[in-house]
Amino acid sequence: MSEDLLHQIARCVEVGKSDAQAKYPPAMAGQPGVSELVQQALDQAVPAERILKEGLTAGMSTIGVKFRNNEVFVPEVLMAARAMHKGMAKLRAVFVDDSMPSRxxxxxxxxxxxxxxxxxxxxxxxxxxxxxxxxxxxxxxxxxxxxxxxxxxxxxxxxxxxxxxxxxxxxxxxxxxxxxxxxxxxxxxxxxxxxxxxxxxxxxxxxxxxxxxxxxxxxxxxxxx
Ligand code: B12
Missing domain, CATH: 3.40.50.280 (Cobalamin-binding domain)
Known part of the structure; x- marks a missing residue:
């Protein structure tokens, strides 16, 4: 179950689908994107470290390989980066405790x-x-x-x-x-x-x-x- 969700997150990063409102990619209009799926994973108590590694970073690695092989170009990678940022913003709340004393x-x-x-x-x-x-x-x-x-x-x-x-x-x-x-x-x-x-x-x-x-x-x- 969580594997499937993590796979969907990785796929959304790869194709640059940030959130449900995003018009890009047109084929996925109206579908949930990285933002909603990361929230769903957090709600299902999937550890944030797994979401980061097996979802967000995995998607970025896939687009990285495609970029190296000239299968995708800068605009696609920028969309993937934007989607990755959306997911990281969701995870920030889990990783960062603003009340901690500063080191x-x-x-x-x-x-x-x-x-x-x-x-x-x-x-x-x-x-x-x-x-x-x-x-x-x-x-x-x-x-x-x-x-x-x-x-x-x-x-x-x-x-x-x-x-x-x-x-x-x-x-x-x-x-x-x-x-x-x-x-x-x-x-x-x-x-x-x-x-x-x-x-x-x-x-x-x-x-x-x-x-x-x-x-x-x-x-x-x-x-x-
Ligand atoms: C996303 C990306 C882009 C995006 C960047 C968007 C953004 N907001 O960051 C865009 C499309 C803008 C881009 C542009 C370019 N890119 Co680029 N890009 C990538 C890509 C696909 C992913 C990088 C990434 O985010 N990785 C994921 C993160 C999590 O990993 P990371 O950055 O390595 O960071 C980790 C560690 O390194 C470490 N770390 C990072 N920083 C620091 C700092 C400290 C202090 C510490 C301790 C640790 C640490 O911790 C991080 C987490 O684990 C890589 C390919 C790849 N697989 O790396 C190419 C890549 C880096 N790009 C490359 C190239 C060539 C370019 C362009 C020149 C392409 C072009 N023709 O225009 C331009 C250059 C623009 C510029 N002047 O910077 C090459 C670099 C080749 C080289 N050896 O120099 C790569 C390797 C792709 C390739 N194989 O050809 N790119």
């Missing part, structure tokens, strides 16, 4: 030239769920934007995201600008093409492959400091 502040952003934000938003949501105050700078953030933000939030950590091999190189100048503005800032890097070796090369404090890794690494780095 600290982390400034998050996607580096200059890069418009990908789904992974970064997931990391933001899970960090908030773990008690961090997240200052989200958005996408395509120049080094100066991060430098200004760390000045505004003394003692904060920073998380940089990049999804393109052509933009991950912008992490180095960004980290340099951050360390000039606030020396010894803990800077995490992540995103599909980023590795631990690359993190060391660009002078980051550490790399994590996923949100849970980011939470654990922050704990480690801040305990060690």
């Amino acid at each position: 600290g502040t982390i400034v998050m952003g996607t580096v200059e030239g890069d418009m990908h934000d789904i992974g970064k938003n997931l990391v933001c949501m899970m960090l908030e769920g773990a008690g961090w105050k997240v200052v989200d700078l958005g996408v395509d953030c120049a080094p100066q934007k991060f430098a200004d933000a760390v000045r505004q939030h003394p003692g904060c950590a920073v998380g940089l995201s990049a999804l393109l091999t052509t933009t991950m190189v912008n992490m180095k100048p960004t980290i340099e600008a951050i360390q000039t503005a606030q020396p010894d800032t803990v800077v995490l890097v992540g995103g599909a093409p980023v590795t631990g070796d690359f993190a060391r090369q660009v002078g980051a404090s550490g790399f994590a492959p996923d949100p849970q890794g980011a939470i654990e690494l922050l704990e480690q780095l801040l305990t060690a400091a």
Whole structure:
């Protein structure tokens, strides 16, 4: 039963069906979309982690493979991203408890030239769920934007995201600008093409492959400091 619902969520992400009101894709007009199906799964007590992994992320992976194989193009992927955001907004209420005492502040952003934000938003949501105050700078953030933000939030950590091999190189100048503005800032890097070796090369404090890794690494780095 829940498998079927999770499969439907994945399918709706893949085809970009956000909610029942959405006119796209025309063949699914009037049918429930990601928003309603995620709510239905939550109402049926399907764990939010499963909805995220087997529903939302599974759908995004399918469209990712099709994108790589030139079976779909940017507009379709954008619709899928929009549907994914709708689902994440529903899950936020489960993952994030606004009454928790704050563990600290982390400034998050996607580096200059890069418009990908789904992974970064997931990391933001899970960090908030773990008690961090997240200052989200958005996408395509120049080094100066991060430098200004760390000045505004003394003692904060920073998380940089990049999804393109052509933009991950912008992490180095960004980290340099951050360390000039606030020396010894803990800077995490992540995103599909980023590795631990690359993190060391660009002078980051550490790399994590996923949100849970980011939470654990922050704990480690801040305990060690
Ligand atoms: C969605 C998507 C888009 C959407 C983005 C919409 C949005 N709002 O984000 C749109 C359509 C805009 C897009 C555009 C482009 N894209 Co694109 N896109 C993707 C796609 C299909 C999915 C990315 C995604 O969201 N994954 C799901 C999330 C959950 O995973 P994630 O981002 O990796 O994040 C996880 C981890 O990496 C980590 N993480 C992420 N950030 C951080 C940060 C920190 C601090 C930490 C600790 C962890 C962490 O945690 C996350 C959760 O587990 C990928 C293919 C793929 N399979 O990855 C291509 C892909 C990234 N895109 C690609 C390309 C080439 C492009 C374009 C250049 C295409 C074009 N010709 O225009 C443009 C570039 C636009 C730009 N300037 O940025 C290539 C990149 C190739 C490369 N190696 O450089 C990919 C790999 C597709 C491919 N195989 O060709 N894209």
